[in-house]
Amino acid sequence: MTGASSGRDGSDLEALYQGIILDHNRRPKNYGELPAPVHHAAGRNPLCGDEVAVFVKTEGDTLAEVSFTGKGCAISRASASLMTGAVKGKSRAQVDALFDLFHDVVTGRKKAEDHKAELGSLVALGGVAKFPVRVKCASMAWHTLKKALETPAT
Amino acid sequence: MTLAPRADFPLLERHPSLHYLDSAATAQKPRVVLDAIRAFYEEANANPRRGAYALSFEATQRYWSARETIARFLGAADPECLVFVRGTTEAMNLVAATAGREGISAGDNVVVTALEHHASFVTWQRATIEANAQFRIAELRPDLTLDVEHFASLLDARTKVVAVTHVSNALGLVSPVAELVALVRRRAPRAMIVLDGAQSAPHLPVQFDALGVDFYAFSGHKLGGPMGIGGLLGRKALLETMPPYQTGGDMIESVGDQVSTWNTVPFKFEAGTPNAADAVGLAAACEYLTGLGMARVRAHEVALLRALVPALTAIEGVTVHGPTDDAAFAMRSGAVSFELAEAHPHDLATILDQAGVAIRAGHHCCQPLMRRLGVSATARASVFVYSGEADVAALAGAVRHARAVFAGD
Structure with a gap:
C-alpha cells in the first residue's frame, strides 16, 4: 500500500500542504518563549525526534498569551502556530472543547467544513484526516498545551 | 534494470507502481522464502529437538540445515557458531547480558x-552504567566518516x-573493519569486538571467519527473510x-534440585x-x-547508488549526507541519507x-548521530536487489515536486 494506491490523490496532498500551512511553517506566529511566570511543557515525538515547547500566560481562567518553540515538520509547526492564535483569549473549558473538536477533525471523525465557525483558521488542518500517520504531527502542540496547563506556572 | 526480477517478490508484484526505497x-520477501515457511508448517511441523518420532526428527533436520545454510552464507565454517535470536537487537542484548555483564x-x-544504531548504542550505554564503567564514543570527521585516529585514542588496556x-544504517557508510580490528587488537588486547551486521549481511559478501571480530549480529528480515x-x-x-x-527448555544439560548445567553451544x-x-x-x-551472487548484489547496488546520489545532488536544495565524490562509492552501501532545504523529512516522505x-x-x-x-x-532512500533505475528516477522526480511545493515562496 502506498500513498498513490491508498485512495488519496493529488488534491489531498494540496489540501494537506495548502498555502496557509506552508505560510505558518515558514513564518510561524507566536514563536519564542514567554517571560516567567508561565505554564510551560515540552512535548516530544519519540518516533521522529521532533519536539515542541509551549508557553502559556494565564489571567484568571483565560489564556492571555500562548507561544511555542520547537523543531518539526510543516504540519507540526503550522499546527502549533495556528493553535497559539486559536486559543488566545479563550477559557480553559473553551480550549478543551476546541481541542476535542480539532482532534475529531484531524482523525476524520468530524468534517472540518461542518465546523468552520468553531474552528476558524484551524480548518486549514482538516486535510490531515486523509493522512493518518500525520495526526500525531498535527496534535503534538495541543497535547503539549494541555500538559502545560496542568503544570503550575513558574 | 533490477538485479532480481520484481516478479520474484509477491508484494512488489501486487503493487506494480510502488517504488520501495x-x-x-x-x-x-522473495516468494521462495514465503514458500519455505509454509512448507515447514505443512510438511514438517513438530517441535525440533524434542520428539522421538519421525516428524520431530524431520523438523530438527530442517532447523539444523537452516543453521548450516545461514552460517555458510555469512562465511562461518562452523554452524555451531551461529546462535538464533530475534534479530540484531536481541543479539546485542545477548552479548551485553552475558559476556558483557x-x-x-x-x-x-x-x-x-557515533554512528551506532540505538540497538548497539543504548545497550552498551546501559551496560556501562550498570558496571560503573566508562562509555566512550568515537567521533566522526567532518565528512561523517569515522575518525579512526579518535577511535584509536579511546582504546586502552581497560577497554572490554x-x-x-559494519555499515551505518543512517548514512550507508561502510566502516573500515580490518583497520579498526587491527587497532583494537594492538591497543586493547582484552576487548571483545562486536560488529553490527544488520546493514552489511544483506548487501556485502560477508566472511565472518575472516573479519577478525568476536561477534557479528544480524537480522534476517533485512536480507529478505521473515x-x-x-x-x-x-x-x-x-x-x-x-x-x-535466557533459561528454560532445551538450553540445559541437566537440572538438579539446586543447580543446573548448560547444554552445548549454540543450544545454551x-x-x-x-x-x-x-x-x-x-x-x-x-x-x-x-x-544471485553477493558480489553481483554488491556491484548492482553500487551502480544504483552511483545513479541515485548524483540524481539527488543535482536538485537544488538537496544535501546528501556523507562523501559523494567518486571514491566514496567504494564505502557506500545500501542507504543514502539526504535533506531538502526548507522541507522537513516527514513532509518530504508524505509527498x-x-x-x-x-x-x-x-x-x-x-x-x-x-x-x-x-x-x-x-x-533516507535505500536499495536492494529488486531496486532499479526506475526507482531512482521516481525518487528524483518526486523530490523535485516536493521542492516545488516547499520552495515556491
Whole structure:
C-alpha cells in the first residue's frame, strides 16, 4: 500500500500542504518563549525526534498569551502556530472543547467544513484526516498545551 | 534494470507502481522464502529437538540445515557458531547480558562510535552504567566518516568491549573493519569486538571467519527473510565460556534440585521452542541471495547508488549526507541519507509517498548521530536487489515536486 494506491490523490496532498500551512511553517506566529511566570511543557515525538515547547500566560481562567518553540515538520509547526492564535483569549473549558473538536477533525471523525465557525483558521488542518500517520504531527502542540496547563506556572 | 526480477517478490508484484526505497528498514520477501515457511508448517511441523518420532526428527533436520545454510552464507565454517535470536537487537542484548555483564567491571570502558544504531548504542550505554564503567564514543570527521585516529585514542588496556557498525544504517557508510580490528587488537588486547551486521549481511559478501571480530549480529528480515529471526555469530571459544542468556527448555544439560548445567553451544543460548520455521525461511533468503551472487548484489547496488546520489545532488536544495565524490562509492552501501532545504523529512516522505515512492524519514534509531548532524531527522532512500533505475528516477522526480511545493515562496 502506498500513498498513490491508498485512495488519496493529488488534491489531498494540496489540501494537506495548502498555502496557509506552508505560510505558518515558514513564518510561524507566536514563536519564542514567554517571560516567567508561565505554564510551560515540552512535548516530544519519540518516533521522529521532533519536539515542541509551549508557553502559556494565564489571567484568571483565560489564556492571555500562548507561544511555542520547537523543531518539526510543516504540519507540526503550522499546527502549533495556528493553535497559539486559536486559543488566545479563550477559557480553559473553551480550549478543551476546541481541542476535542480539532482532534475529531484531524482523525476524520468530524468534517472540518461542518465546523468552520468553531474552528476558524484551524480548518486549514482538516486535510490531515486523509493522512493518518500525520495526526500525531498535527496534535503534538495541543497535547503539549494541555500538559502545560496542568503544570503550575513558574 | 533490477538485479532480481520484481516478479520474484509477491508484494512488489501486487503493487506494480510502488517504488520501495526503504529496504534498510526491512526488505521485501522473495516468494521462495514465503514458500519455505509454509512448507515447514505443512510438511514438517513438530517441535525440533524434542520428539522421538519421525516428524520431530524431520523438523530438527530442517532447523539444523537452516543453521548450516545461514552460517555458510555469512562465511562461518562452523554452524555451531551461529546462535538464533530475534534479530540484531536481541543479539546485542545477548552479548551485553552475558559476556558483557561478566567482562565489564568498574573502571573499565566500552568503545562505540557515533554512528551506532540505538540497538548497539543504548545497550552498551546501559551496560556501562550498570558496571560503573566508562562509555566512550568515537567521533566522526567532518565528512561523517569515522575518525579512526579518535577511535584509536579511546582504546586502552581497560577497554572490554568495542561495538562498531559494519555499515551505518543512517548514512550507508561502510566502516573500515580490518583497520579498526587491527587497532583494537594492538591497543586493547582484552576487548571483545562486536560488529553490527544488520546493514552489511544483506548487501556485502560477508566472511565472518575472516573479519577478525568476536561477534557479528544480524537480522534476517533485512536480507529478505521473515521478521523475528536473526543471528549472533560468535567465536566458538568465547561462546563456550559465556554464561547462558535466557533459561528454560532445551538450553540445559541437566537440572538438579539446586543447580543446573548448560547444554552445548549454540543450544545454551536458545531457551524455549525455537523459531524454526522462520529460520528455514531465512535460509531460503540466503540461498536466494547466493543464487544471485553477493558480489553481483554488491556491484548492482553500487551502480544504483552511483545513479541515485548524483540524481539527488543535482536538485537544488538537496544535501546528501556523507562523501559523494567518486571514491566514496567504494564505502557506500545500501542507504543514502539526504535533506531538502526548507522541507522537513516527514513532509518530504508524505509527498514522495503520494508518488508511490516509499522512503524512511526520521532519526533512524540514531539520535546521537542526528545530534551531531544538527538535525532531528533525515530522509533516507535505500536499495536492494529488486531496486532499479526506475526507482531512482521516481525518487528524483518526486523530490523535485516536493521542492516545488516547499520552495515556491
